[in-house]
Amino acid sequence: MGARVSLGWALLGVGRGRQGGGMGATGQMRRAAAAALIGTAIEFYDFFIYGTAAALVFGEVFFPELGTVGALLAAFSVYAVAFLARPLGAVVFGHFGDRLGRKTTLVVSLLLMGLSTAAVGVLPGFAAWGWWAPVALVVLRVCQGVGLGGEWGGAALLVAENAPAGRRGRYGAYLQLGPTTGFVLANGVFLALQLGLDEAAFRSWGWRVPFLASLALVAVGLFVRLRLEETPLFRGEARSGAERAPVVEVLRGHWRTVLVGCGAITVGYALFYLTTTYALAYATTGLGVPSTVVLSMLLAGAAGKAVTVWLSARRSDGWGRRRTLQGATGLAVAWGLVLFPLLETERRGLMFVALAGAMVVLGCLLGPLAAFLPELFPTRVRYTGAALTYNLGGVVGGATTPLIATRLTEAYGTAEPVGWYLAVWGVVALFCLRALPETSGTDLAAAGVMRGRAAGTDFPIGPPAV
Numbered sequence: 001m002g003a004r005v006s007l008g009w010a011l012l013g014v015g016r017g018r019q020g021g022g023m024g025a026t027g028q029m030r031r032a033a034a035a036a037l038i039g040t041a042i043e044f045y046d047f048f049i050y051g052t053a054a055a056l057v058f059g060e061v062f063f064p065e066l067g068t069v070g071a072l073l074a075a076f077s078v079y080a081v082a083f084l085a086r087p088l089g090a091v092v093f094g095h096f097g098d099r100l101g102r103k104t105t106l107v108v109s110l111l112l113m114g115l116s117t118a119a120v121g122v123l124p125g126f127a128a129w130g131w132w133a134p135v136a137l138v139v140l141r142v143c144q145g146v147g148l149g150g151e152w153g154g155a156a157l158l159v160a161e162n163a164p165a166g167r168r169g170r171y172g173a174y175l176q177l178g179p180t181t182g183f184v185l186a187n188g189v190f191l192a193l194q195l196g197l198d199e200a201a202f203r204s205w206g207w208r209v210p211f212l213a214s215l216a217l218v219a220v221g222l223f224v225r226l227r228l229e230e231t232p233l234f235r236g237e238a239r240s241g242a243e244r245a246p247v248v249e250v251l252r253g254h255w256r257t258v259l260v261g262c263g264a265i266t267v268g269y270a271l272f273y274l275t276t277t278y279a280l281a282y283a284t285t286g287l288g289v290p291s292t293v294v295l296s297m298l299l300a301g302a303a304g305k306a307v308t309v310w311l312s313a314r315r316s317d318g319w320g321r322r323r324t325l326q327g328a329t330g331l332a333v334a335w336g337l338v339l340f341p342l343l344e345t346e347r348r349g350l351m352f353v354a355l356a357g358a359m360v361v362l363g364c365l366l367g368p369l370a371a372f373l374p375e376l377f378p379t380r381v382r383y384t385g386a387a388l389t390y391n392l393g394g395v396v397g398g399a400t401t402p403l404i405a406t407r408l409t410e411a412y413g414t415a416e417p418v419g420w421y422l423a424v425w426g427v428v429a430l431f432c433l434r435a436l437p438e439t440s441g442t443d444l445a446a447a448g449v450m451r452g453r454a455a456g457t458d459f460p461i462g463p464p465a466v
Helices: 002-011 027-062 064-099 102-121 132-160 165-196 199-204 206-212 214-225 232-240 246-253 255-286 291-319 321-343 348-366 379-399 401-412 416-434
Strands: none
Touching: 027 064, 027 102, 027 132, 027 165, 027 199, 027 206, 027 214, 027 255, 064 102, 064 132, 064 246, 064 255, 064 379, 064 401, 102 132, 102 206, 102 214, 132 165, 132 379, 165 206, 165 291, 165 348, 199 206, 206 214, 246 255, 246 379, 255 291, 255 321, 255 348, 255 379, 255 401, 255 416, 291 321, 291 348, 321 348, 321 416, 379 401, 401 416
16 A cells, blocks of 8 residues: 555655755645645536536527527626636635635635535526526536635645745646646546437436536545645744735735736636637537547647646746746747637548647646746735736636637637637737746745846836735
């Protein structure tokens, strides 16, 4: 048994070794990396299965009277509701995470997400409850959004505040592999159900299985997270006095960082949800490609995404966070212009290149973020600042993108303008990255003292940390 446990930690790449930068590669570092990966994978699994179900069946189940396009728009609108709720979750969980600690808030966020997801699995459809069914769906989707809004920021801090300064990007890669793992689980379950059930069974009850399975996954996540200790940086901050109202301090003293950071990461959200949600719906309903084929392509692409998450996160320790993200954003602009023209060829090989290539580029964009965003804020407001920045990017890039893409395609009769929409966000992101400082190697105990001139701008990114 001991050998198997040691092998498991070795596979995570966080075994015993030299210490540095606080906890280094101690048992706490190993547990933090595992808890970040497993917990985030579970929460994003819960979040992603709604997107897949929205593209495949939710229009028919909850909005059957709105017509094909109207039902799809309604399903995507409810999908967007969770993004609007994510900043609220960032503020609420950030408040308690900055005042009471990272561990407790992460346990609560996992429970909230898991229970609301399982409730979707037993929710009656329009045929049984009428319009009360979509109302209840909106409420549960809000709960999902609040839970996920508190998840990523806290998990990023678990890793960042335990990791050595020179290897923070590397350890942050474990967190960033969590969403990829959740995506593979979510789409893998739906693909298995569609292959194993006939169409009528899948639409009748099969789609509920992934939602109900969340209960088992949450039990695993709780087991891992309850074994964690609080991060050493927060323990030191708690002794010196935590901020009484972290969100007030963030909005008063770090609002430029939040806004510019949000703009820098929006293109990643837009690319992800165009590829995994809108492209799935467009290929199946607009181009007539079987959903099993598209899901298989996305799952294969997710393997490439995992590789580039790992590589870009590790490279950011040496190349710098900002330079790595600037290169990845340039790739996103270029790929946005070819993504939908390749899809619209309806040739399976080119469609695979389009989707898999987008996933690979996405991995380059996401890899450094788990280190980059926490490094922008001081310890006393780090949870709130990093979570709010991350989730506001989700509102702008994730909530609206499938809706805008649907409208653009309907207006122009082709999805090519959607690629230009993505490219515009890429250009905005490049300007925002230019306005942010380089943070690799930052001493987190002194984070927040960086000035905009370090990034070639004239405004201060944040006031000195106290």
